[in-house]
Amino acid sequence: MSSFEPRTSIHELGDDFYDAVEPADFNLVGVRYFDEDLAKDIGLNLTDHQVVDYFLHFKPLEGSLPEPLALRYHGHQFRHYNPDIGDGRGFLFAQCEHEEKLLDFGTKGSGTTPFSRSGDGRLTLLGGVREALATTHLHAMGVNTSRTLALIETDEALQRHDEPSPTRAAVMTRLSHSHIRFGTFQRQAFFGKTENLEALVQYCIRHFYAGATNVAEFYDKVVKASADTVASWMAAGFVHGVMNTDNMNITGESFDYGPYRFLPYLEPGFTAAYFDHNGLYAFGRQPDAMGWNLAQLAQSLSLITEDAPLIASLENFADHYQAALNAHVLRRLGVTSKGAATDNAFIQTTFQLLKDSQTPWPQFWHDWHGGAGRADSLQAEAYEGQAWTDWATDYAQFEPVSAPPEMDRAASLLYEEIGALWQPIAENDDWSGFEAKLTDLSHPV
Structure with a gap:
């Protein structure tokens, strides 16, 4: 059994x-979700009372x-630089070491x-x-994602323009490998604090990229990791x-799931956020968006290292992405590679x-996993015709x-399904559908 190994590493930054x-x-009001297996895996064997103490009252x-x-941190929000952001409704509560x-x-x-600016610092229960x-779904599909550890409902009634209000409130705790964002670097670069940039790079090398020996090698590893993440999103729809x-x-690691969506069908222009009017972050544009974000990180790092190796790493992003997409x-x-060209x-x-x-996306991956080509599929007729035969x-x-x-069916998490799960919670405090769905989503296909 694991023992909990607490850390205070963030204090190294100052x-x-x-x-x-x-x-x-x-x-x-109630503990609505707690991943007991995840907690025990990192050495936290908690009573119900302790769950509330730590993840509601933050003892x-x-x-x-x-x-x-x-x-x-700062950040580019829809390509516009914003120096007035940071953790506005969350914080870093604790750190631990687990499996190095x-x-x-x-x-x-x-x-x-x-x-927080004008925000109330709160989270809706639906969120x-x-x-x-x-x-849960992304982890099962092999995406490098944060994990939801605890979700606890509180007694506040929140006003939101994008939910029927007043709406129920909650506080959530996630477990992540790093709380450091691209925007953390951007903030230090914005103020020209090169010593802080150097310290931040060294912190990241120490704790996340031990194989790197300098800024350029650190950036190269971030490029590869980011390419893998966006490729895994594309494979997951x-x-x-x-x-x-x-x-x-x-x-x-991907995190902070606000207006996300999963594809019902493959549509490159499919967007998740109702306010993404120009489709900047549409499904098919996600690789380009990641490349653009990496370029902003390189710009910040250029204050403390030469441009040439940063540019070289960024130019390799497309190749890293393609290799990662093939693998995912x-x-x-559920099949092996036949070599890069064939793949x-x-x-x-x-x-x-x-x-x-326009074959239904979730069912396709289920039907063909492991070479199955399921004749008993709920959509077997969708695979008829010469194109599918070839x-x-x-x-x-x-x-x-x-x-x-x-x-015989695929695990899916389409927008309409979330609404159907939420309705009995909102109307009758019935969590049975939510709990059943979590079990369903734990299966990768």
Whole structure:
């Protein structure tokens, strides 16, 4: 059994990187989600009372941070630079070491901070439900994602323009490998604090990229990790929705699931955020958006290192992305690689066929996993025709490495499904559908 190993590593950076804050004073309504297995995995064997103490009232975890810290950062939000942001409704609550990884406990909805601006620092219960569902589904599909640890409902009634109000409130805690964003670097560069930039790079090398020996090598690893993350989103049919630089983690881990969506069908222009009027972060534009964000990080790092190696790493982003996309798509299909050239051609054909045929996205991956080509599929008729016959012939050359799923339907998390899960919660406080869906989403296909 693991033992909890608390850390205070963030203190290595100093006061220019955070502000000490106090959590809001919440009244308990109920613990709506707690990942007991995840907690035990990192050595936290907690009673129900302790769950409330730590993740509602934020009693300090012994040996970790004595007080919560709201981290300072800037960011490009829909390509417009914003120097007035930071942890506005969350904070870094604690840190621990697990399997040689530094993990951060980050909150959402835990109260106002110096960066809240006009916000109330709160989280709607629906927002917390959506994040717990997203992280469960993405983790099962092999995406490098934060994990939702706790979601606790409070007794506040919140006013929101995008939800029927008043709406129920909650506070959430997620577990992440790093709370450092691209925007953390941008803030120090904005103020010309090169010593802080150097210190931040060294912190990241120490705790996240031990193999790097300098700024350029650190950046190269961030490029590779980021390419892998966005490739995994594309294979999962996931649209992040708000790919601002303050939402990009330097470890490549995706987090902060606000207006996300999963594809019902492959549509490159499919967007997640109702306010993304120009489709900047549409499904098909996510790789380009990640490349643009990495360029902003390189610009910040150029204050402390030569441009040439940064540019070289950025120019390799497309190749890293393609290799990662191949790996994630073949993993989702449960088959082995046939070499880069064959893989590239097959995956391009697959995505084009899915777009042209408008075959339901979640069911496709379920039906063909492990070479199955399920004749009993709920959409078997969708695979009729010469284009699918040719595709199946190409697919047959890939050797299966995992068994086809036993269930006859695909695990999915479409927008309409979340609404259907939320309705009984909102009307009757019935959580049975939510709990069943979490179990369903734990299956990768």
